Amino acid sequence: MEAFSMLAQLTGDEEKAAQAASSAGFAYGLAAIGPGIGIGYLVGKSVEAMARQPEAAGMVRTTMFLGIAFTEALALIGFVVFILIGL
């Protein structure tokens, strides 16, 4: 709360920078939620599949990495946005 009251005292460029920093933090945090859940779910299911059918483990692993790559891209775009507006 103190931080917000401090924010209110800022002016001009300082305020802009502070807003950018906080919104960058929010942006990255929000962007990480979905992919985090997605990757967890994906890897968990893949491990289940590999445990059930160890002979198909190679194929499952390849597909798992592909899925991780696609899911992770969303979080990474969030990270780039964080870099763009925050730093």
Add this chain to the structure above:
Amino acid sequence: MLTIVNHLQGLTHLATEAGVEAGEGPGPIVPELKELAWGAGSFIVFAIAMRFWLFPRLKAGMEARYAGIRADHEAADAERASARAEVADYEAQLVAVKAEAAAKVDAARQTLEAERQEQLTALNARLADERAAAAAETEAAKAAVRDQIHAAVADVAGRAGELATGRVPDAAVVARVVDEVMAR
């Protein structure tokens, strides 16, 4: 500790080393032309060298070795197959020889059996002859003894009849009576 600090400065000592002032230069996600050019140039050179020079050479070596290994495998397989054929050949020969031996043994056994049978028949025949001869002899002896008994009995009976009746009985009648008694 100082070395660690110095080492860390490899990561952190950048601003002074690089001589870049804060806020100078394009944003962090804007590609820089010089980096693009150098990166593109080196990758293209690398990819072309790999495609037309390095990879074919390495792959040719690998293929040659794999072909060699495959040829060795095939040679081993062929050798194994020929050895198997030899074994089969030997077994076939063995079977033939065994059959031949069995046939010979069979033939010999049959010959033997025939001879045995022949000898057995001959022996039986001789035995039968001898038995018949012995039986005939016995019969003859029996008949002789019977005749003697007959004569003796007739004699005795004639004599007894003569003593009893005072007259000499007819010899033929006595002989007939004796015959009847003896036949009973």
Add this chain to the structure above:
Amino acid sequence: MLAEAFKFPEINAILRWQDIFTSFNKIALIAVAAAVIGIVVFLLAGNKDAKVAPKGVRNLAETTVEFIEDGIVMQTMGKSGLGWTPFLLSLFIFIYLCNVPGIIPILQMPATARMAIPMFLALLVWVVYNGVGFKHQGITYLTHTIWPPGVPVALKPLVGVIEFISNIIVRPFSLTVRLFANMLAGHILLVTFALLTQSLITAETQQLLLKPMAILPFFMLVFLTAFEVLVAFLQAYIFTILTAVYIGGAAHPEH
């Protein structure tokens, strides 16, 4: 007090490097070194006797080739894609050798944490897979890409827009951003924990406990360095396998 001692540098200060000579900075050096190392390794490997069991540098090169063939090409494109092995091989080696300097002392900078190289590679891949699509399917490649077989007519405008954006625009973009942002994030993490450690060690403070506390971010730094070894490999692998998937999909749309 501590917050004043620890001040994160400007982002450009940890990413941009002074020119060693005109227009040749550390990124360019790493890129050129990656190409040279790749060429030298395969040159030495090719010079060795191919008949005997491979060892040393030849073993390394052959293992890499087999990893690309069995782990990437056969899994995604099948036998018909084996002709793409040299391209994917050079892609993989180049990206890996550009990633790995992020954890090598003195260099301490992944070349792929700058936009230039990932962007160039992604655009090259984009050109290659679209070229392959047009070469294999002619103009039907475009319609196949935009309307996958079996789409109802009523949905065609919608699906067309979505597929066009995802196949033609998002693919190179996500390919670039995935590699670039992963390496950049790793680099920033390493810098952060190195800075934390350094500022804790060199802090001018009366509190005795503060300096030994530097061990905590230092452990984190060691762990993250080990993690970056994995990431460097994984990102090269993912970039290569996605390239293979895109090329395979363009060459044979039914897969």
